[in-house]
Amino acid sequence: MSAQTMTLLTILSEAVLEDTLVGEIMRLGAKGYTITDARGRGTHGLRSGNWRKEGNIRIEIVGDADLCARIVARLHTTYERDYGLLMFTSQVEVQN
Amino acid sequence: MSAQTMTLLTILSEAVLEDTLVGEIMRLGAKGYTITDARGRGTHGLRSGNWRKEGNIRIEIVGDADLCARIVARLHTTYERDYGLLMFTSQVEVQN
Amino acid sequence: MSAQTMTLLTILSEAVLEDTLVGEIMRLGAKGYTITDARGRGTHGLRSGNWRKEGNIRIEIVGDADLCARIVARLHTTYERDYGLLMFTSQVEVQN
Amino acid sequence: MTFEPVVLFFLLGAAAGLLRSDLKIPGSIYDALSIFLLLAIGLKGGVKLAEHPLNEMLASGAAIVFAGALIPLLAFPALRYLGRLSRPDSASIAAHYGSVSVVTFSVGVTFLGQKLETFEGYMIVFLVLLEMPALMLGVLLARHGQGEVRWGKLLHEVFFGKSIFLLAGGLLIGYIAGSEGIKPLDKLFFDLFKGVLALFLLEMGLVAASRIADLRAYGAFLVGFAIIMPLISGVLGVVLGWLLGLSVGGTLLLATLYASASYIAAPAAMRIAVPEANPALSIGSALGITFPFNIFIGIPVYYWMARFIHTSGV
Amino acid sequence: MTFEPVVLFFLLGAAAGLLRSDLKIPGSIYDALSIFLLLAIGLKGGVKLAEHPLNEMLASGAAIVFAGALIPLLAFPALRYLGRLSRPDSASIAAHYGSVSVVTFSVGVTFLGQKLETFEGYMIVFLVLLEMPALMLGVLLARHGQGEVRWGKLLHEVFFGKSIFLLAGGLLIGYIAGSEGIKPLDKLFFDLFKGVLALFLLEMGLVAASRIADLRAYGAFLVGFAIIMPLISGVLGVVLGWLLGLSVGGTLLLATLYASASYIAAPAAMRIAVPEANPALSIGSALGITFPFNIFIGIPVYYWMARFIHTSGV
Amino acid sequence: MTFEPVVLFFLLGAAAGLLRSDLKIPGSIYDALSIFLLLAIGLKGGVKLAEHPLNEMLASGAAIVFAGALIPLLAFPALRYLGRLSRPDSASIAAHYGSVSVVTFSVGVTFLGQKLETFEGYMIVFLVLLEMPALMLGVLLARHGQGEVRWGKLLHEVFFGKSIFLLAGGLLIGYIAGSEGIKPLDKLFFDLFKGVLALFLLEMGLVAASRIADLRAYGAFLVGFAIIMPLISGVLGVVLGWLLGLSVGGTLLLATLYASASYIAAPAAMRIAVPEANPALSIGSALGITFPFNIFIGIPVYYWMARFIHTSGV
Ligand SMILES: Nc1ncnc2c1ncn2[C@@H]1O[C@H](COP(=O)(O)O)[C@@H](O)[C@H]1O
Ligand SMILES: Nc1ncnc2c1ncn2[C@@H]1O[C@H](COP(=O)(O)O)[C@@H](O)[C@H]1O
Ligand SMILES: Nc1ncnc2c1ncn2[C@@H]1O[C@H](COP(=O)(O)O)[C@@H](O)[C@H]1O
Ligand code: NA
Ligand code: NA
Ligand code: NA
Secondary structure, three states, X not given: OOEEEEEEEEEXXXXXXXXXXXXXXXXXXXXXXXXXXXXXXXXXXEEOOOOHHHOEEEEEEEEOHHHHHHHHHHHHHHHOOOOOEEEEEEEEEEEO | OOXXXXXXXXXXXXXXXXXXXXXXXXXXXXXXXXXXXXXXXXXXXXXXXXXXXXXXXXXXXXXOHHHHHHHHHHHHHHHOOOOOEEEEEEEEEEEO | OOEEEEEEEEEEEEHHHHHHHHHHHHHXXXXXXXXXXXXXXXXXXXXXXXXXXXXXXXXXXXXOHHXXXXXXXXXXXXXXXXXXXXXXXXXXXXXX | XXXXXXXXXXXXXXXXXXXXOOOOOOHHHHHHHHHHHHHHHHHHHHHHHHHOOHHHHHHHHHHHHHHHOHHHHHHHHHHHHHOOOOHHHHHHHHHHHHOOOHHXXXXXXXXXXXXXXXXXXXXXXXXXXXHHHXXXXXXXXXXXXXXXXXXXXXXXXXXXXHHHHHHHHHHHHHHHHHHHHOHHHHHHHOOOHHHHHHHXXXXXXXXXXXXXXXXXXXXXXXXXXXXXXXXXXXXXXXXXXXXXXXXXXXXXXXXXXXHOOOOOHHHHHHHHHOOOOOHHHHHHHHHHHHXXXXXXXXXXXXXXXXXXXXXXXX | OOOOHHHHHHHHHHHHHHOOXXXXXXXXXXXXXXXXXXXXXXXXXXXXXXXXXXXXXXXXXXXXXXXXXXXXXXXXXXHHHHOOOOHHHHHHHHHHHHOOOHHHHHHHHHHHHHHOOOOOHHHXXXXXXXXXXXXXXXXXXXXXXXXXXXXXXXXXXXXXXXXXXXXXXXXXXXXXXXXXXXXXXXXXXXXXXXXXXXXXXXXXXXXXXXXXXXXHOOHHHXXXXXXXXXXXXXXXHHHHHHHOOOOHHHHHXXXXXXXXXXXXXXXXXXXXXXXXXXXXXXXXXXXXXXXXXXXXXXXXXXHHHHHHHHXXXX | OOOOHHHHHHHHHHHHHHOOOOOXXXXXXXXXXXXXXXXXXXXXXXXXXXXXXXXXXXXXXXXXXXXXXHHHXXXXXXXXXXXXXXXXXXXXXXXXXXXXXXXXXXXXXXXXXXXXXXXXXXXXXXXXXXXXXXXXXXXXXXXXXXXXXXXXXXXXXXXHOHHHXXXXXXXXXXXXXXXXXXXXXXXHHOOOHXXXXXXXXXXXXXXXXXXXXXXXXXXXXXXXXXXXHHHHHHHHHHHHHHHOOOOHHHHHHHHHHHHOOOOOHHHHHHHHHOOOOOHHHHHHHHHHHHHHHHHHHHHHHHHHHHHHHHXXXX
């Protein structure tokens, strides 16, 4: 058992983008991802999650800093303007 | 693309408080929030999420340290005693 | 109100293990835990969450470093080989 | 004493819970089943109201609501002074027992169907009317002398809470549409009613099983209370129903309303209005003890009493 | 003007939303209800198609689809030049109004049932056929002269999006199985249809109430558009139905198709194909204004017009 | 060979999955549908049991369970030595094929309804009885000589797992309530059965489509096994049914039970008891190949064989 410092990228975005974003993430080299359903509010207004496609998703990706930077750059240029999107990173100790 | 260090406040509390807490959070000046449904156990016992109002919610707020402190203070004095409530903060790099 | 630095352990694993993992966690001395339903992909392939038992769960435990290390050690030896499992820790400021 | 097969589903659910089966009814399905039951009961009541003169109900209505208010006033001192529970806990539990359980009522209606007994359709209206005074008394008892009451929040929770809102909305739609207008909805709301009730009871069994453990911590007093209180309220209902000249069926339903304790609407309202009260106590006793007591023993007993007082009554 | 009781559920939902009731229909139940409605409508249409000669439909089909394409072409300049909305917003809203609403159509079918009017069963096919040209025109209008169109993604979203896929799949199964083969499924898909529609309208009311606020921000123009546009499209449908020799029922349904605006399939497709458009505008007007307008006022008015033109028509 | 329209829903779901439609049945709806099917099948079986003498069943019961245990014992060496799969994988897949699929069985019942064939009602009991020996054999085969078996956990998972628990619970309630007592539940559990089965098949199609890719990775052997194994088990069922003097309908159902492979109960149990086994292999072959093979080809073939052996049988 040995901890390893890695980057955790959390992406909050629209459920309608799920397949698209997962495609981008895997194409950019992620080893995995985790998704939970969410709802919320931001600059694009209330996303109440009343039905699946009208809600948000919360995607987490654990990877190296480089991968996360690539994903952030790609999503930023392609989806930021037109879709609800918030991304943040932090350092975590992966235990394995 | 420029990262900016901000505070992430995570609130774990009872689903029955959702509207109330969202009201407090927005009133105190948050720009947004994200909610996921959760279940769990703490000092107030098991909250199994068997039905919506009997479960927990997990609220995330990204903001400046000051906003998070205000929210923590307000929820602490008003809800801590009578409701299941756990709050913690960490620093994240918001990517935008 | 006083912040206290503690460890946040996040566990991503298979929904079928929920009861088992909760049992282990409480037995090892956790004061509480929070679970959300999730789906995702990792080395064990896609876990689409099409039905409850086929999805993932995301468990969060706030505790001292020692507790988290015990939980990591136990889950690592017992479940890592045969089940989808990813664990990571970070430091958080518990507000209480 | 013959069985209503529908209550067997409660046993099945309870067995699943106690034997730690992985059977679990998803939260959203629970929500859907309860929306269905509330609307269906409301619609049924509304249709019956449209058929009968309303003034008939007004006469007995005041008496039924007034006598119903006695229940929390009786329960509170018992809990506070005999049971030595805290003031908020006593008040909150009293409010739960003054309130009513839609599912217990539904089992009562189903029981009457099996016995081929008719009942005054407007009894369904009391599902709505008995809720409010009980919750308000609960808050008053909890707050007596201590600080302000957030009436606004409470009243909003009571009137616009899901339970009352759907019941009242169903009543209104049923009343407006009438028996003919509602006919195309019968296939969903009336024909499937009993089957959905069975599924709901399955879930109630599961939840009740998980609540039993909570209750164990609080000892024999609360268990005793959860059995004796409905018997007392049930007798009150039987006597009042008889005095008001209700049919045997109507008398049974009144007794069932009085004897039942809310475990859906009241918990949500009390959590907002009396948050210091421990919800495990009130839900544990209302759902873990009183609910199964009523559907297995209470309803047949109240029925027997209702028939007894009607046939041999002075 | 007589009421269809089913629309009262929309009012109940809207009241719950506006009065801030905690009533909430879980997202997964919403998804299930919409899967049910789409399949049921498709099956019903398929069975009717199997009974009647297809060539009858082909004759009028081209005309109906062609005239339907006028609606977004009419709506776009109104939004862009009268309403001074941005190009993407105008195009996206135009696509929504060119598309159709399955629930509005269902209320129309229910309305006809109450009036004992028959209709040409193949009208259901136009639920599928009118969607595609409207969405494609919307994208063309949005992109006019500006950069590439992701046709592949859009066409995939249109054809394999849940709505069209289930409608078309239901049509096919109904067509293959025929009236006899489908009989064992009638108890679920046909008998419960109206009750499920009632529950869906309850949810629509809840959502519409939450959308009204969005709309307020965009002022009177959009509200006016959301009322006048369906009236214009409705008249187009009435006249065309009459010209094509449809029955009164078929004419009403054509008017309802034209007048209705999509708020499920179109939003999902436009979010992908024209992401710059603000979805609050199109959903707000389609669901918050046009949908209730159509079910309460539009359908009775189109019916009156259809009867008028058929009886007194030249 | 005539089609049961209900299986068309499987094709629709599979098409949606393969064409990457965004159609998705929410997890909680899937859970609800499966609870419904299990309870309904159980209730139906219980009612039939109550009508017929139990000893009739006991005679053939032992033979059916005993012969059923041959299936995993046959499958294991084939997988291990012909297919060169690992010991845990071979054992786990063998357990899946020894177990039974409730949905395949339901399609068989529906098929018989269409052919107007009756069957021995107690066949439903074997849905419960065949599960356990198969799973226990699977674990024994996996563990043979290697370390301890967590029997406690496994037995708990088998008996108190959702599938067996609801089937057995339904059987019991149906048996106690009898045909008369269950009547008020018929409208939900029996009338809607086939429609709900259609929706479930839609979901199965979706899931099967997503499993096909998994399977591709493991090559032709497993695909062949997933087609040949049910044929062998089916023949075993046909012959045994005939030897035991079952009706044609009962013989078909026995063949269907033997030929079907579990993809709900067995995966959950094996994940706990033999975690080293790769669940993608067993679910991929059971649900992706064997399930559609049985509902489209197997059942008509077993029916043809059952009739052949009964009419021309020695
Ligand atoms: N300050 C914030 N804190 C937490 N979540 C946020 C915040 N701002 C936005 N979000 C989430 O990100 C989604 C998209 O944000 P936006 O692009 O600002 O509309 C929202 O629907 C929220 O779920
Ligand atoms: N140590 C913990 N780790 C993770 N989550 C916790 C912990 N303690 C409490 N929680 C969550 O916070 C909720 C309220 O906590 P409490 O106020 O302690 O009952 C619980 O229902 C859990 O979801
Ligand atoms: N790199 C990753 N980032 C985020 N989540 C992951 C990652 N890898 C695995 N997971 C999650 O952990 C679960 C089990 O992972 P594994 O054991 O790799 O199959 C997956 O189903 C995902 O939900
Ligand atoms: Na009561
Ligand atoms: Na239209
Ligand atoms: Na088998």
